Amino acid sequence: MPDNPDAYDLQRRVKQLSTLWELNKALLTTVNFERILQMTLTAVTIGNGLGFNRAMLFMVNEKEESLGGTMAVGPKSAEEAGRIWAALSQKQGSTSDLISQLEIPPQSNSLLNDLVKRIRVPLEQEQCILSRTVLEGKSFNIQASRTEEGWLQTLCEHGCHLGSEVGCHVGGQLSREPRDYSFATVPLWGKGKVIGVILVDNLYNRNPITDEDLHYLSMFSNQAGMAIENALLYRNLEEVHHELKETQALLVHREKMVALGELSATIAHEIRNPLVSIGGFARRLYRTIPDEAPEKRYTQMIMIEVARLEKILTDTFNYTHDEPPEFEKCDLRDILEESLSMASDEFESGKIELVKEFPQEVPKLMGDPRQLKHAFFNLISNALQAMTDQGRLSIRLYLFSKNGSSYMRVEVKDTGKGIDPENLHNIFNPFYSTKESGLGLGLPIVHKIIASHRGQIEVDNCQGKGVTFIITFPVRENDREEHVRGQVIV
Amino acid sequence: MNKILVVDDEEGIRTLYKEELEDEGFIVEAAKNGEEAIEKLRLFQPDLITLDIKMPGMGGIETLKQIREQQRKVPIILCSAYGEYKQDFTTWASDAYVVKCADLTEFKSTIRRLLGQL
Numbered sequence: 001m002p003d004n005p006d007a008y009d010l011q012r013r014v015k016q017l018s019t020l021w022e023l024n025k026a027l028l029t030t031v032n033f034e035r036i037l038q039m040t041l042t043a044v045t046i047g048n049g050l051g052f053n054r055a056m057l058f059m060v061n062e063k064e065e066s067l068g069g070t071m072a073v074g075p076k077s078a079e080e081a082g083r084i085w086a087a088l089s090q091k092q093g094s095t096s097d098l099i100s101q102l103e104i105p106p107q108s109n110s111l112l113n114d115l116v117k118r119i120r121v122p123l124e125q126e127q128c129i130l131s132r133t134v135l136e137g138k139s140f141n142i143q144a145s146r147t148e149e150g151w152l153q154t155l156c157e158h159g160c161h162l163g164s165e166v167g168c169h170v171g172g173q174l175s176r177e178p179r180d181y182s183f184a185t186v187p188l189w190g191k192g193k194v195i196g197v198i199l200v201d202n203l204y205n206r207n208p209i210t211d212e213d214l215h216y217l218s219m220f221s222n223q224a225g226m227a228i229e230n231a232l233l234y235r236n237l238e239e240v241h242h243e244l245k246e247t248q249a250l251l252v253h254r255e256k257m258v259a260l261g262e263l264s265a266t267i268a269h270e271i272r273n274p275l276v277s278i279g280g281f282a283r284r285l286y287r288t289i290p291d292e293a294p295e296k297r298y299t300q301m302i303m304i305e306v307a308r309l310e311k312i313l314t315d316t317f318n319y320t321h322d323e324p325p326e327f328e329k330c331d332l333r334d335i336l337e338e339s340l341s342m343a344s345d346e347f348e349s350g351k352i353e354l355v356k357e358f359p360q361e362v363p364k365l366m367g368d369p370r371q372l373k374h375a376f377f378n379l380i381s382n383a384l385q386a387m388t389d390q391g392r393l394s395i396r397l398y399l400f401s402k403n404g405s406s407y408m409r410v411e412v413k414d415t416g417k418g419i420d421p422e423n424l425h426n427i428f429n430p431f432y433s434t435k436e437s438g439l440g441l442g443l444p445i446v447h448k449i450i451a452s453h454r455g456q457i458e459v460d461n462c463q464g465k466g467v468t469f470i471i472t473f474p475v476r477e478n479d480r481e482e483h484v485r486g487q488v489i490v
Numbered sequence: 491m492n493k494i495l496v497v498d499d500e501e502g503i504r505t506l507y508k509e510e511l512e513d514e515g516f517i518v519e520a521a522k523n524g525e526e527a528i529e530k531l532r533l534f535q536p537d538l539i540t541l542d543i544k545m546p547g548m549g550g551i552e553t554l555k556q557i558r559e560q561q562r563k564v565p566i567i568l569c570s571a572y573g574e575y576k577q578d579f580t581t582w583a584s585d586a587y588v589v590k591c592a593d594l595t596e597f598k599s600t601i602r603r604l605l606g607q608l
Contacts, residue, residue: 277502279592
């Protein structure tokens with residue numbers, strides 16, 4: 001120590017300023033929000049930096065007028081603290097290098113971090129030290145005190161878990177021994193407003209927090225606040241940019257649909273009429289030709305191809321026109337049976353085994369029978385197409401309750417090859433198809449119909465073993481009552 | 491035996507509907523546009539009319555209006571290649587709407603339903 005106290009003071013200040021400069025330099029290396037937060041809290045806790053034992057960061061949520069726990073850094077125990085400090089002292093390089101080279105764990109598994117992230121403090125709770133730091137825009141140093149007077153309480157009775165970690169009142173009792181524990185809060189200043197709070201303590205080495213420590217922390221937090229705000233703005237900008245890109249993609253998609261809709265309406269009329277004649281007369285011929293004549297097969301081929309073309313027209317029309325569903329009470333078992341009968345030709349060869357599991361009683365579902373039949377027919381024909389040689393198609397219908405609400409669920413399961421994981425995220429996108437023929441509108445139409453019935457569709461894909469489409473509809477309470485009474489008013 | 495008037499500008503469809511419905515046991519008369527349909531209405535006195543929407547000259551909707559002025563109760567099925575008018579068929583005072591399809595099952599069952607045969 002130099003003999004002259006002024007010189008000592010000067011030397012200490014130079015050291016503090018140079019540390020601050022190092023820390024600020026580190027903060028300039030990124031605009032990534034998570035990383036800036038991590039670096040800020042590390043700078044507050046690292047021995048070469050500000051040297052507090054633990055640091056917790058809370059950000060202001062202006063919309064909700066609350067303060068939310070965002071991140072915390074600190075050892076779990078005194079032993080771990082010792083290990084970390086020893087390891088850090090071994091490391092070479094400047095403080096800014098040490099901090100900027102920090103590896104951020106993908107998901108922090110620290111208990112303290114988890115706990116802090118669960119904390120929400122409404123800003124109106126003025127007795128909470130965190131809210132006060134924001135509202136008054138000043139730091140608080142809760143010094144080790146022999147009495148309770150100097151202490152401020154956090155909002156424990158509203159579910160704040162902070163009391164278990166720092167000193168505050170829990171149920172009228174102080175959560176920590178005030179004589180050997182102290183903590184402090186500083187506001188994080190953005191441009192003209194407080195954007196968050198840093199809370200620090202010295203839980204392990206029990207060092208008192210001096211006013212000078214706090215002053216030093218405030219100087220750093222002013223810089224950190226600006227860096228965090230910039231990162232936040234950058235992140236918001238990125239989010240807005242992302243949203244804009246999504247909206248643009250949606251607009252392009254809609255424009256395509258409108259164009260396709262107009263085209264399909266014009267073409268539909270011009271093509272459908274001749275198709276009806278071709279297909280209709282083919283059917284008449286088919287009925288008159290003896291079974292053994294080869295013409296029977298030829299006409300059958302015409303009928304099949306016409307049906308395929310008609311399906312393309314119907315699918316294009318249905319997908320591009322928002323036809324509102326015509327709701328009526330329907331029995332899902334009947335709908336499924338009719339959808340199966342539409343695909344009955346496939347079962348005649350005997351290669352596909354059909355397993356049906358329907359309950360004896362089911363409540364009626366408010367739905368458009370025509371649209372629902374269309375949706376299930378698409379799922380069934382997809383399943384059949386997935387099983388080229390042989391296989392088993394299982395259709396299961398059952399009821400279940402979750403969180404007090406009732407649901408009806410249909411599972412359509414095949415034993416085909418399953419969907420290539422690479423294609424899985426595209427299966428509900430229109431005009432995406434891995435089949436040799438087809439427009440790629442089958443599943444998008446299913447999705448659209450199920451969504452218009454307030455249902456949900458999920459895919460359980462097991463590559464090499466098959467796919468299960470799981471469709472869940474909410475059951476309205478009055479439907480259920482009618483089912484129980486056995487009286488259905490249509 | 492019920493009498494059906496088929497109104498469609500496409501010859502293929504007229505012939506197909508006529509022959510299919512005759513096979514089902516109906517007496518069928520065909521008209522190629524609205525004007526012809528109105529002409530045949532009084533003499534033929536159909537029990538049911540199937541009506542195309544898009545036809546040269548007097549279209550299906552105008553024909554429907556004029557038929558209703560003369561015969562309020564005769565069931566009318568609108569048959570069209572367009573699916574988009576489906577939700578409007580009741581506002582046009584028709585009794586059913588069938589999108590044209592080579593498989594005539596729905597077409598025939600709608601006719602039988604409206605004639606009270608189902």
